[in-house]
Amino acid sequence: MRYEVVEGWEQLPKGFEHRDVAGVAVDGEDRVFLICRSDHPIIAYDDKGEFLRSWGEGEFTYRTHGIATAPDGTVWATDDGNHTVRQFTPQGKLLNTLGTLDTPSDTGYDGKDYMTITRPGGPFNRPTNLAIGLRGDLYVSDGYGNCRVHQFSPTGTLKRSWGEPGTGPGQFYLPHGIAVAADGRVFVCDRESDRIQIFSPDGEYLSERIRSVRRTSSSTRRAARTCPSCGGTRARSHAATGSRRSRSTDA
Numbered sequence: 344m345r346y347e348v349v350e351g352w353e354q355l356p357k358g359f360e361h362r363d364v365a366g367v368a369v370d371g372e373d374r375v376f377l378i379c380r381s382d383h384p385i386i387a388y389d390d391k392g393e394f395l396r397s398w399g400e401g402e403f404t405y406r407t408h409g410i411a412t413a414p415d416g417t418v419w420a421t422d423d424g425n426h427t428v429r430q431f432t433p434q435g436k437l438l439n440t441l442g443t444l445d446t447p448s449d450t451g452y453d454g455k456d457y458m459t460i461t462r463p464g465g466p467f468n469r470p471t472n473l474a475i476g477l478r479g480d481l482y483v484s485d486g487y488g489n490c491r492v493h494q495f496s497p498t499g500t501l502k503r504s505w506g507e508p509g510t511g512p513g514q515f516y517l518p519h520g521i522a523v524a525a526d527g528r529v530f531v532c533d534r535e536s537d538r539i540q541i542f543s544p545d546g547e548y549l550s551e552r553i554r555s556v557r558r559t560s561s562s563t564r565r566a567a568r569t570c571p572s573c574g575g576t577r578a579r580s581h582a583a584t585g586s587r588r589s590r591s592t593d594a
Contacts, residue, residue, distance in 0.1 A: 352392035359383055359397070366472070370412040374433060378410040378420050385410070385420060387433065398435030406593075409472035413497065414479050421483065423469035428483055430499065439499045441483075442467040452488035457517050457535065463507045466493050474523045476544055482529055484518040487593065492518060492531055494546065505546040510536050513548045 355361075361379035368376045373390035384399035384407050404424025411419050417438060418431045426447045430439040448464030468488030473481060479497035491506035492515075506515045520532030527544040538553045 354392050354394055356394050365407050366410040368410045368412045370416060376410055376418055378407045380405045380407055396435060411473050411475050413475050419473055419481060421470045421473055423471060423486055426467045426469060428470055428473060441499055447488055450489050457487060460490055460508050463491050464489050471519045472521050474521045476523050477527045482521055482523065484521040484531060487517060490515040503546055
């Protein structure tokens with residue numbers, strides 16, 4: 344399959360801009376939905392790039408993160424700034440809110456350093472991304488302030504959660520991305536462990552894929568907590584190499 348850039352496809356209305364697009368989703372009618380960190384959080388286009396509508400103005404923080412479309416045509420969106428996952432019609436009508444607005448679950452997280460997470464919590468503490476399963480179940484990676492994956496029914500009922508802090512099978516340090524394969528397996532990007540973990544649709548650990556050249560290590564993460572010259576989580580690479588650039592965990 345060959346892909347080519349279609350120059351000028353996106354037809355933004357005058358005065359609209361999106362400095363940071365956090366996610367993109369396409370529904371069964373080929374409508375394209377962007378979730379943005381801007382004044383217009385969700386922007387919808389038709390398949391030719393013509394602007395249809397926007398919604399969520401004033402209702403999202405500037406930490407919007409993930410977006411997905413369900414088989415029933417609804418749109419799900421995560422906001423790690425207010426600890427919610429919300430369901431909308433394609434026209435932007437709010438249907439359901441998962442999580443409690445502005446109320447993170449209790450994981451021990453200090454709000455800055457994921458290494459302060461000492462225990463798994465319920466939904467949510469800065470949820471990151473989401474994916475739709477073969478039967479319409481919703482899988483949410485949670486997140487910057489938690490160490491879990493939550494599975495919900497298509498109507499938003501919590502079915503199960505799995506994960507705890509750590510680097511072993513089924514453990515997470517910042518579950519950041521998530522996807523469901525054609526056979527139903529759930530792929531979770533365990534970002535700060537430089538790996539992708541693979542689970543059954545019911546959360547059973549199956550296997551993992553690890554980068555051959557590791558970006559970080561558990562020893563540098565531990566060092567980052569106390570490194571006086573680099574300061575907190577931004578010191579992650581310093582202990583191992585002394586030269587690699589520092590970076591925040593937020594993205």
